[in-house]
Amino acid sequence: MNDYLRHLAPTHQVAALFLIVFGLLVTVSTIAFLLTFKERRNPRHDALWQAELLHFRALLRTSWFMVVVFWIGWALGETVATVLFALIAFFALREFITLSPTRRGDHRSLILAFFVVLPIQFWLVATARFDLFTVFIPVYAFLAIPVVSALADDPNQFLERNAKLQWGIMVCVYGMSHVPALLLLSFPGYEGKSAFLVFFLVFVVQTCMLTQHLISRRSSLPAEPDAETPAVPEAPERGLGAIWQRLFRQAPFAPHVSRSFNWTSWAIGMVIASLVGALFSFITPFGFGQALAMSLIACVAGSMGHLVMKALKRDRGIPNWGQRGVGITGANGLLDRVDALCFAAPIFFHSVRWYFGV
Numbered sequence: 001m002n003d004y005l006r007h008l009a010p011t012h013q014v015a016a017l018f019l020i021v022f023g024l025l026v027t028v029s030t031i032a033f034l035l036t037f038k039e040r041r042n043p044r045h046d047a048l049w050q051a052e053l054l055h056f057r058a059l060l061r062t063s064w065f066m067v068v069v070f071w072i073g074w075a076l077g078e079t080v081a082t083v084l085f086a087l088i089a090f091f092a093l094r095e096f097i098t099l100s101p102t103r104r105g106d107h108r109s110l111i112l113a114f115f116v117v118l119p120i121q122f123w124l125v126a127t128a129r130f131d132l133f134t135v136f137i138p139v140y141a142f143l144a145i146p147v148v149s150a151l152a153d154d155p156n157q158f159l160e161r162n163a164k165l166q167w168g169i170m171v172c173v174y175g176m177s178h179v180p181a182l183l184l185l186s187f188p189g190y191e192g193k194s195a196f197l198v199f200f201l202v203f204v205v206q207t208c209m210l211t212q213h214l215i216s217r218r219s220s221l222p223a224e225p226d227a228e229t230p231a232v233p234e235a236p237e238r239g240l241g242a243i244w245q246r247l248f249r250q251a252p253f254a255p256h257v258s259r260s261f262n263w264t265s266w267a268i269g270m271v272i273a274s275l276v277g278a279l280f281s282f283i284t285p286f287g288f289g290q291a292l293a294m295s296l297i298a299c300v301a302g303s304m305g306h307l308v309m310k311a312l313k314r315d316r317g318i319p320n321w322g323q324r325g326v327g328i329t330g331a332n333g334l335l336d337r338v339d340a341l342c343f344a345a346p347i348f349f350h351s352v353r354w355y356f357g358v
Contacts, residue, residue, distance in 0.1 A: 086122040093172035105154025175342030187285035208299040212269030305343020
């Protein structure tokens with residue numbers, strides 16, 4: 001079956017992927033919608049159920065967003081795909097900077113970042129200038145930004161201000177630019193199919209994050225009750241619930257950063273997403289084992305990057321980059337949707353290029 005799918009024409013592979021991916025999303029979204037009508041008679045468990053369902057539907061919306069972005073880029077061609085990801089990087093960087101305090105002396109650096117560094121980086125990607133786009137931001141932009149900031153004659157918190165801007169550019173611009181950069185990779189016998197690598201990366205990373213979030217919501221221990229609220233004793237779990245509790249339920253590993261991150265949910269997310277990536281090896285130039293390994297690399301990078309971005313949000317004192325769908329940063333929490341991809345894309349890109357020598 002894998003060989004049969006691998007040798008299909010690109011248009012037939014696109015049709016197969018469309019049916020599989022959108023079919024799954026439509027089915028799951030319909031089930032989630034129907035579950036909102038389910039009657040729950042226990043007030044306490046009803047509140048928990050509604051909270052879990054609300055969280056799950058938010059994850060589904062993120063999945064829809066990522067998949068639709070890919071299909072728009074695919075349908076409109078490589079140049080439009082690069083422009084599309086450049087716009088995503090622009091709004092993600094805007095979101096990052098909005099919640100990072102700036103001063104008047106930073107205005108020139110911000111203009112440089114948004115209207116010089118970002119367009120040049122994606123122009124280098126679009127024109128396939130591979131050797132330059134991989135070093136333009138880490139070398140040239142990294143040195144240019146503090147120079148421009150120094151010329152503004154504002155030394156107050158100079159290091160912190162420039163470090164925040166450099167960090168935002170690296171994550172939002174440099175990381176995101178590696179997604180359309182996958183179109184640059186050329187494999188023998190894989191001509192005209194490079195966009196499938198973009199889909200492969202997006203799909204695997206999103207599967208990992210979705211699986212990890214769902215399991216962590218079920219496996220993390222509840223927060224301790226405060227002194228003013230007496231604890232409500234829970235009925236002991238029985239059957240499969242008891243087995244789940246014994247095997248999977250555990251305290252979060254880094255509770256001050258994320259109440260949901262623990263090694264059990266992380267490991268299960270890695271395994272499931274890597275296997276899904278291996279099953280989709282037919283759309284890539286990889287063999288089954290190679291697709292499994294590349295999926296694992298992308299998932300590890302993406303999940304750790306997501307944890308890092310959670311730490312940044314805690315440092316800024318916010319739960320999300322966009323609060324409950326309200327555009328407090330101008331992009332309705334766009335960075336929450338793409339933070340894992342920003343970390344996974346450069347690691348995946350360079351791993352593929354190094355291993356396959358392309």
